[in-house]
Amino acid sequence: MNSAVDLRARLADLLRAALENSIPQAPSVDVVLERPKSADHGDYACNVAMRLAKPLKRNPREIATGIVSALPESEIVRKAEVAGAGFINLYLDPGARQQVVPAILDAGSDYGRLDVGRQEKVQVEFVSANPTGPLHVGHGRGAAFGASLANVLEVAGYDVTREYYVNDAGRQMDILALSTWLRYLEVAGQHPPFPENAYQGDYVREMARAIYQQHAKRYVHAVEEVYCDVPAADVDGEAHLDALIGNAKDALGPDYGYIHDFALTEQLGDCRNDLLEFGVEFDVWYSEKSLFDAGLVATAMEQLDARGHLYQKDGATWFRSTEFGDEKDRVVRRDNGQYTYFASDIAYHVNKLERGVERVIDVWGADHHGYIARVEGALGALGVDAANLTVALVQFAVLYRGGKKVAMSTRSGEFVSLRELRGEVGNDAARFFYVLRKSDQHLDFDLDLAKSQSNDNPVYYIQYAHARCSSVFEKWGGDPDSVGNADCSLLVEQGEVSCLQKLLEFPEIIEAAARDLAPHLVAFYLRELAAAFHSYYNSTPILTDDESQRAARLALVASVRQVLRNGLALLGVSAPDKM
RNA sequence: GCGCCUGUAGCUCAGAUGGAUAGAGUGUCGGUCUCCGAAGCCGAAGGUCGUGGGUUCGACUCCCGCCGGGCGCGCCA
Numbered sequence: 001m002n003s004a005v006d007l008r009a010r011l012a013d014l015l016r017a018a019l020e021n022s023i024p025q026a027p028s029v030d031v032v033l034e035r036p037k038s039a040d041h042g043d044y045a046c047n048v049a050m051r052l053a054k055p056l057k058r059n060p061r062e063i064a065t066g067i068v069s070a071l072p073e074s075e076i077v078r079k080a081e082v083a084g085a086g087f088i089n090l091y092l093d094p095g096a097r098q099q100v101v102p103a104i105l106d107a108g109s110d111y112g113r114l115d116v117g118r119q120e121k122v123q124v125e126f127v128s129a130n131p132t133g134p135l136h137v138g139h140g141r142g143a144a145f146g147a148s149l150a151n152v153l154e155v156a157g158y159d160v161t162r163e164y165y166v167n168d169a170g171r172q173m174d175i176l177a178l179s180t181w182l183r184y185l186e187v188a189g190q191h192p193p194f195p196e197n198a199y200q201g202d203y204v205r206e207m208a209r210a211i212y213q214q215h216a217k218r219y220v221h222a223v224e225e226v227y228c229d230v231p232a233a234d235v236d237g238e239a240h241l242d243a244l245i246g247n248a249k250d251a252l253g254p255d256y257g258y259i260h261d262f263a264l265t266e267q268l269g270d271c272r273n274d275l276l277e278f279g280v281e282f283d284v285w286y287s288e289k290s291l292f293d294a295g296l297v298a299t300a301m302e303q304l305d306a307r308g309h310l311y312q313k314d315g316a317t318w319f320r321s322t323e324f325g326d327e328k329d330r331v332v333r334r335d336n337g338q339y340t341y342f343a344s345d346i347a348y349h350v351n352k353l354e355r356g357v358e359r360v361i362d363v364w365g366a367d368h369h370g371y372i373a374r375v376e377g378a379l380g381a382l383g384v385d386a387a388n389l390t391v392a393l394v395q396f397a398v399l400y401r402g403g404k405k406v407a408m409s410t411r412s413g414e415f416v417s418l419r420e421l422r423g424e425v426g427n428d429a430a431r432f433f434y435v436l437r438k439s440d441q442h443l444d445f446d447l448d449l450a451k452s453q454s455n456d457n458p459v460y461y462i463q464y465a466h467a468r469c470s471s472v473f474e475k476w477g478g479d480p481d482s483v484g485n486a487d488c489s490l491l492v493e494q495g496e497v498s499c500l501q502k503l504l505e506f507p508e509i510i511e512a513a514a515r516d517l518a519p520h521l522v523a524f525y526l527r528e529l530a531a532a533f534h535s536y537y538n539s540t541p542i543l544t545d546d547e548s549q550r551a552a553r554l555a556l557v558a559s560v561r562q563v564l565r566n567g568l569a570l571l572g573v574s575a576p577d578k579m
Numbered sequence: 580g581c582g583c584c585u586g587u588a589g590c591u592c593a594g595a596u597g598g599a600u601a602g603a604g605u606g607u608c609g610g611u612c613u614c615c616g617a618a619g620c621c622g623a624a625g626g627u628c629g630u631g632g633g634u635u636c637g638a639c640u641c642c643c644g645c646c647g648g649g650c651g652c653g654c655c656a
Contacts, residue, residue, distance in 0.1 A: 032596065040599095047598060053636075060636080084599050085636065130656070172656060238655080316654050327581075327652065334654040341656050369583045370651045395584065396650070437592060440584055442649060444591080456618080458604070464618050475615050512595055524593060527603080538611095538620040579618075 007076060007097075007504060008033050011044055011090055014074055015067065019048065022070035023063065027055050033090070035505075042081070042089030043097075043501070049086040060086025097500045098488040104503060104559040105484045112506045112566050116514065117158030123352060124150040126363035127275065128165040131267040132176040133201050135274050138365065140418040141397040141443060144434035144572070146363040147280040148519035149392070151570045156514035161357065164282045165348065168264055169289040170341060174245045175199065176267070177260040181248055183208035184219060184259075185226070192223045195244065197237045207266050211259070219259065221251045274419050278427055279572035291347050297339055300347040300382065301332060309381045319346075324377025327370075342371075346378040349389065353379075359388050361517065366395045366440075392517050397434070397443040425457070431572045432459035438520045458527060462564060463576055465530035469561035470577035472542055476554065483558055486551035495536030496553075499560055502529045506563050510570075519571065526567045533560045 015031050029051050033044040049064035056063065064082040071080050076096035083089050104111045126146025129139045147162070154160040167173070179199040185192050187208050194200075211219070226247055233240040249256045268285075275281070291297050301317070304310050309320050315335030319342075322329050332343040352360050364371070369391075376386040399416055422430050436458065437443055473480050491500060505525065513521040542553040565575040 030596070034595080034598085036599075037594095037602080038600075045599085050598075050636075087599070167656070170656060314654080318654090331654045336654080338654085340654070345656095365650095366584065367650055368656095372583090393584075398649085441592075442585070446591095456605080460618055461604090464616085468616060468619085472615055508595095516595070518595090520593085521595085524603080531603090534619055535621090537615080538617095541615065543615050579616090 006507065007092065008044060008508060010074075010076060012046075014072055014077065015046055015048065015088070017072055018067045018070040022066035023052070023056070026052055029055075036089065041083060041087065042079075043092040044090045045083075046088045046090070047086070049082075049088060053086065064088050094492060094497075095489060097497065097504065098491050100500055100503050101486075101488045101491070101555050101559045102484065104562050105555065108562060109566055109569070111562060112510050113155050113157070114507055114510055114514075115157040116511055117153060117156050119157060119159045120359060121161070121357050122153055122158045122359045122361060123161045123163055123355075123357040124153065124361045124363065125163045125165055125352075126150075127271075127280070128167070129271065130167045130170075130172045131264055131271055132172050133199060133203060133267060135271055135418040137399055137416050137418055137421050137445060138397050140278070140421060140430065141434045142363050142365065142394050143275060143278060143280045143418070144431050145392075145394050145439055145519065148431075148435050148522070148571050149361070149363070149517055151572070152510060152513045152519050152522065155570060156510050158514070161284060162282045163284040163286055163352075166268060166285055166287050166289075167341075168268075168287050169292055169344065171242075171245075171338075173260060173264060175241055176204070176263050177256065178241065178245050178248050179204045180207050180211070180263045181219065181252070181259050182226075182244075184211050185221075185223070187212040188217055188220045190220070190223055192226055193233075195233055195237070195241055197233075197241060203267075203270075207263055210266075211262060219252060219255055225251055278418065278422060279431060286348070288344050288348070291344050291351065292339075296347040296351055297344050300350055301339075301343060303382055304332075304346070304378070307381060307383075319374070319378060319381070321374045321377040324373070324380050326373040326377050330374050342374065342378075345375060346382075349375055349379055350382055350384055353384055353388055357388075359390065362389065362391045364391055364393055366393045369393055390517070392439060394439045395442045397445050400444060400446040428463070428573045429457045429459050432462075432523060433457065435519045435571055436523050438518055458523075459573060460579070461534075462526045462530045462568065463574070464579060465533045466561055466564045466568070466575045467577055467579045468537060469533070469557050469564070472557050473554070474577075476543055476550075478554075480558060483551055483555040486555040487548050488552055488555060490549050490552040491556055493536075493540050495532075495539045496556060498532045499529075499536050499556060502532045503559055503563055506567070522567055522570050526564060526571075529560065529563060529567070533557075533564075 012031050012033055015033075019026060019031065029048060031046065031048050033046050036042060036045045049067060050060045052058075052063055053060035061082055064086045068080045068082055068088060071077070076093050077090055078093040079091040081089050081091075107113070124146055126149075127135070127139055127143050129135055135143070150160050150162050176199055179194075182192050182194055182198065183205045186194075187205075226244065228247060230243040230247065231239045248259075252259065272285075301310070304319060309323070310332065311318050311320065316331045317333035318329045319332050320329050330342055331340055332346070333339050349360070372391050376389065379386040379389065425433070433445075434443070491497070506529075509521050509525040513519055540553070542550065542557060544550050544553070568575045
């Protein structure tokens with residue numbers, strides 16, 4: 001990005017120079033500029049004098065005065081003054097602020113692009129829902145957050161890979177395959193009891209019908225065979241399922257793989273389409289099964305064992321995670337010989353970091369927080385630096401309907417799907433709504449409210465500002481590209497200054513959002529920019545008769561529109577020219 | 580019981596490395612379209628920042644205790 005408009009960095013440089021000149025012996029301290037809440041305190045304020053007061057044992061106002069008088073002459077500073085307990089308030093030269101307009105018009109969709117990431121390779125893994133059914137609204141939050149975060153990181157200068165971890169190897173997939181097969185038997189005219197804890201959703205029936213349509217009775221087996229030696233469901237539901245799965249595998253033989261893969265392909269494809277429609281795309285769909293096929297799980301376990309971190313107990317294999325701060329040791333291999341999810345997850349994380357990624361960000365639901373310690377512990381045990389792993393926890397999106405909490409469970413089939421939500425409130429509103437609060441804040445998603453208030457959704461306020469900008473240009477009828485040469489020194493109205501100030505802030509917001517993994521900052525920023533524009537629009541005519549004034553104002557409008565567009569793009573929200 | 584998150588205006592939420600008079604939306608009330616889009620704008624009312632201590636020039640922010648809410652603590656994923 002054009003450093004000429006990075007005024008904050010330039011001001012900080014000036015202050016550092018002044019500090020160096022006025023107090024050469026000062027201890028090194030960060031010179032940070034903040035935006036004062038009140039406009040009476042200038043455009044930027046610095047508290048470095050107050051921070052130095054203690055180590056230097058000097059009056060902060062006295063230090064500040066010294067810095068201000070040593071401030072190098074600069075075209076971007078109109079005034080610098082000492083205020084309050086020792087703040088240094090800086091007032092921008094109007095010309096410096098006006099510079100942002102040509103800078104934005106010049107950079108276009110690249111305005112806001114930074115280099116703070118230095119092209120460091122970052123992988124963001126998100127959603128990663130089991131492909132055992134449609135995505136629900138909880139996944140939607142992870143999807144919206146992860147996608148927006150990845151966009152923010154990318155624009156901040158990171159080399160981002162978006163990854164979806166496909167749990168295609170576990171028991172849940174077997175349960176789905178079993179569920180599909182049982183429904184298939186129903187379609188084929190049989191009446192096997194359908195376990196309560198199998199997947200109940202209608203989509204299972206649909207898959208069953210599709211299989212029956214293609215293959216007729218090829219996979220039919222007698223109910224007695226299916227339920228041979230199966231323990232009662234009401235005694236141990238899980239054992240009941242496991243026995244059924246075992247029988248299904250025995251009965252179907254190689255055909256079991258067909259059912260399994262059919263269900264997997266079907267659900268994963270559905271998931272992918274759903275996300276695609278939601279504006280969420282992935283670079284890598286990483287298969288858990290491939291970890292096993294490549295022997296990576298076994299290798300990771302061998303390495304843990306060789307380093308003395310595994311032991312046997314009760315027929316199972318345990319990882320001594322307590323040595324790494326976990327509350328208790330964890331099983332990596334069950335007494336039936338099956339690896340746990342944890343085992344493949346260890347291999348997966350080792351693999352991620354070995355793929356040349358410098359930093360891994362996992363976006364997880366908050367209910368997985370207890371999982372962090374053991375994964376980090378396992379990485380540490382294998383000599384992999386867990387500091388390269390950041391887990392961004394996204395709190396629950398709790399759904400309300402009719403003022404009551406909606407129970408969500410994929411297995412019971414009682415959930416509101418992401419697709420359903422998108423259909424009700426629209427993709428734009430859904431994407432925006434999801435990132436409108438910080439990730440560690442619980443999200444109360446009131447469906448009735450989201451539906452009934454869809455016209456009041458804050459996203460429309462921002463899109464409306466964008467449409468207004470476009471409409472001004474349409475009304476004007478001139479060539480939008482021609483405003484680039486406008487004389488921006490004419491932008492001196494209060495509303496214009498507020499807009500300029502907000503436009504200048506955009507790169508700062510990107511930087512903060514990337515640093516804090518907080519895409520919600522972008523959403524809040526866009527609201528403020530839209531507000532500044534709406535206010536300006538109502539106070540000042542843009543299409544005036546004065547040609548140069550009109551050109552300057554149009555240039556400002558074009559800049560606002562560009563930044564709204566850039567910001568909305570980060571959040572995956574469209575920027576319509578008409579509404 | 581232990582761990583993570585959380586408590587800010589009637590409601591939903593922002594408050595970056597501790598900074599100046601704690602902000603926005605929504606709701607309520609009052610203004611505002613012979614004029615570029617009223618899905619807008621302008622104004623008013625609305626607060627013991629859960630609570631009690633501590634740290635210091637200064638605490639919504641950091642530390643400790645307590646109270647309330649959510650989640651987790653499986654040979655499930």
